[in-house]
Amino acid sequence: MASRTVSRSLFAALLGAAATAQVPPLLPFQRHLDLLCVDSTFDGVWRLADLNQDGDHNDAGEQIVYYSDVGNITLTNPACITVAQDGTCYIADSTIDIILALRDQNGDGDANDAGEFRVVCNSIANGSGILMASIQGLCVDGLGRLWVANANSGTTPLGNDGIYQLTDLNTDGDFDDAGEVVDYYTVVGGAGAVGNSIPTKVWIGTDTNVYYAEVGSTGVVTKGVWKLVDGNTDGDCNDPGEASLLWTPPFVNSPFYWSLAVDPVGNVYTTDHSANEQVWRGNDLNGNGTIEPSEQTLFYQTSASTWWDVLLRDDGAVLLVEAQTPDRITALRDLNNDGDARDAGEAVEIYQSGVAPQAISMRGAALMRAPRLGAAPPSVQIGNATSFITEANKPGDLVVVALSVGPAPLPFPLAPWGTVEIDLSGFVVLGFGLSDPFGVHVLPFAVPNSLSAVGTYGLQSLAGDNFRLFLSNYAALQITP
Numbered sequence: 001m002a003s004r005t006v007s008r009s010l011f012a013a014l015l016g017a018a019a020t021a022q023v024p025p026l027l028p029f030q031r032h033l034d035l036l037c038v039d040s041t042f043d044g045v046w047r048l049a050d051l052n053q054d055g056d057h058n059d060a061g062e063q064i065v066y067y068s069d070v071g072n073i074t075l076t077n078p079a080c081i082t083v084a085q086d087g088t089c090y091i092a093d094s095t096i097d098i099i100l101a102l103r104d105q106n107g108d109g110d111a112n113d114a115g116e117f118r119v120v121c122n123s124i125a126n127g128s129g130i131l132m133a134s135i136q137g138l139c140v141d142g143l144g145r146l147w148v149a150n151a152n153s154g155t156t157p158l159g160n161d162g163i164y165q166l167t168d169l170n171t172d173g174d175f176d177d178a179g180e181v182v183d184y185y186t187v188v189g190g191a192g193a194v195g196n197s198i199p200t201k202v203w204i205g206t207d208t209n210v211y212y213a214e215v216g217s218t219g220v221v222t223k224g225v226w227k228l229v230d231g232n233t234d235g236d237c238n239d240p241g242e243a244s245l246l247w248t249p250p251f252v253n254s255p256f257y258w259s260l261a262v263d264p265v266g267n268v269y270t271t272d273h274s275a276n277e278q279v280w281r282g283n284d285l286n287g288n289g290t291i292e293p294s295e296q297t298l299f300y301q302t303s304a305s306t307w308w309d310v311l312l313r314d315d316g317a318v319l320l321v322e323a324q325t326p327d328r329i330t331a332l333r334d335l336n337n338d339g340d341a342r343d344a345g346e347a348v349e350i351y352q353s354g355v356a357p358q359a360i361s362m363r364g365a366a367l368m369r370a371p372r373l374g375a376a377p378p379s380v381q382i383g384n385a386t387s388f389i390t391e392a393n394k395p396g397d398l399v400v401v402a403l404s405v406g407p408a409p410l411p412f413p414l415a416p417w418g419t420v421e422i423d424l425s426g427f428v429v430l431g432f433g434l435s436d437p438f439g440v441h442v443l444p445f446a447v448p449n450s451l452s453a454v455g456t457y458g459l460q461s462l463a464g465d466n467f468r469l470f471l472s473n474y475a476a477l478q479i480t481p
C-alpha cells in the first residue's frame with residue numbers, strides 16, 4: 001500500500017539522517033485545519049473552525065461541541081489532547097485517569113455518536129501494571145504511538161513522575177494490554193514530595209529525540225526543558241547519561257514553564273505563566289546539548305496570562321492557549337523578523353470568550369490536519385504514469401482531485417473551503433474517491449503519449465466529510481517531451 005510504503009521510507013530516511021535516532025516525529029502537521037481543545041469546566045472537547053476565514057474563531061457557529069460526556073464516559077478533568085495521523089484525537093483526563101480516543105466516523109463534525117469514542121488506556125489499572133496518576137501532557141509519533149508526561153499524585157495511587165511510551169502491540173485498538181505501556185523515563189529524584197518533579201508536556205523533535213517540560217517546585221529536579229536520548233537503543237532513557245537538562249530559561253521570580261513545543265528547525269518554545277508572564281524561545285544552535293543565554297530570546301511578554309498550551313501552526317504562528325479572564329487564544333507572529341513577537345501587531349487574539357458567543361475554558365489544544373496533495377513523481381514524460389497522493393484529514397474522507405490547464409492565478413480565499421490556487425476557468429476533475437485506512441487517497445494518472453500534453457499543470461484536491469470539505473495545497477505536474 002502506497003501510504004505504508006511512504007511512511008516506512010520516511011522512517012528509514014529519518015533513521016539514516018540521525019545517528020542518535022529515537023522516535024519518528026509527526027507534529028506539527030504540514031497543513032492545519034480546525035483546532036480541538038479540552039475544556040475542564042465544560043468537561044468536554046470543542047472544535048474551533050474559522051468558517052468565514054476572517055482569521056479568528058470568534059464568529060457564530062465557529063465553536064462546535066466535538067465531544068461532551070456521552071455514553072458512560074463522563075470526563076472530570078480533561079487535561080491534554082493530541083491528534084494522530086489517522087485523525088484520531090486522544091485526550092487524557094487526570095481525575096478519572098483514562099485516555100480517551102475520539103474520531104468522527106459519520107462525518108457530522110463531532111465525535112458524539114455511537115462508536116466515535118472509546119477508552120484506550122486505563123491509566124491506573126492497565127495490563128502493563130504502570131500507574132499514570134496525573135497525566136499532564138500527550139503527544140503522538142509517526143508510528144501512532146502515544147507519549148505521556150505524567151506527574152505523581154499526592155493521594156493513592158501515587159505513581160511516578162516520568163515519560164511513558166504507549167504502543168498498541170496486539171493491534172486491538174487500545175494501549176491497555178500487557179507490555180503496551182513502557183516506562184521510557186522515570187525522573188531521577190522525582191519520587192517523594194509531589195513537587196520534586198512535575199513533567200507537564202512531552203514533544204518529539206524533528207531530530208527524533210524526546211523533549212519534556214519540568215516544573216518541579218522543590219529544587220530537587222531542575223526546572224526547564226529536558227532532552228531524552230536513548231543512547232544504548234534499549235528502548236528507554238533510564239540508563240546513565242540518557243536524560244539531560246537542555247535548557248533552563250531565565251529564572252525570574254519562581255517561573256512556571258508549563259507548556260512546550262519544538263518546531264522543525266529546532267526552536268524550542270516554552271511558556272512561563274507565573275507572575276513573569278513570558279514566552280521564551282531557544283535553539284541549541286552550536287549543538288553542544290544545552291541552550292545557553294546567547295541562544296535564547298524573550299519571544300513574548302504580557303500580563304495576567306495562564307498559558308496551558310502552545311501550538312505551532314502551519315503559517316508560522318505560535319498559538320498560546322489559555323484559561324483566564326477572559327479565556328483566549330493569542331496568535332504570535334514575528335512580522336518584522338527581529339526574533340520576537342513583541343512588536344506592534346505581532347500578537348492577535350484569535351479567540352476570546354468575551355467576544356465569541358460561546359465561552360471556552362481551554363486547558364489544552366491540538367490542531368487537526370488539513371488535506372495535503374503531492375504528485376509522485378511531479379515531473380513525467382509523455383506516455384508515462386504518475387500518481388496524485390492526497391493525505392486527507394482521516395480515513396473514509398471524500399477526495400476530489402482537479403487538474404487545471406490554465407496558468408496558476410493569484411490564490412484567493414473561498415470561505416469556508418480554504419484557498420483556491422488553480423485556474424477555475426479551465427479545470428477538469430480527474431478522480432473522486434475515499435481515503436484509505438491511513439487517511440490517504442492515491443490516484444494513478446496515465447499521461448497521454450502526445451507532444452500536445454507537454455507543459456505545466458496545476459492540481460488541487462478538495463477533501464473531507466459532510467461537515468467540512470477543505471482545499472489542499474497547490475501541486476504542480478510537469479509533463480516533458
Ligand SMILES: [Ca+2]
Nearest residue numbers: 050054056059
Ligand atoms: Ca472567523
Ligand SMILES: [Ca+2]
Nearest residue numbers: 104110111113
Ligand atoms: Ca460524529
Ligand SMILES: [Ca+2]
Nearest residue numbers: 168172174177
Ligand atoms: Ca492493545
Ligand SMILES: [Ca+2]
Nearest residue numbers: 230234236239
Ligand atoms: Ca537506553
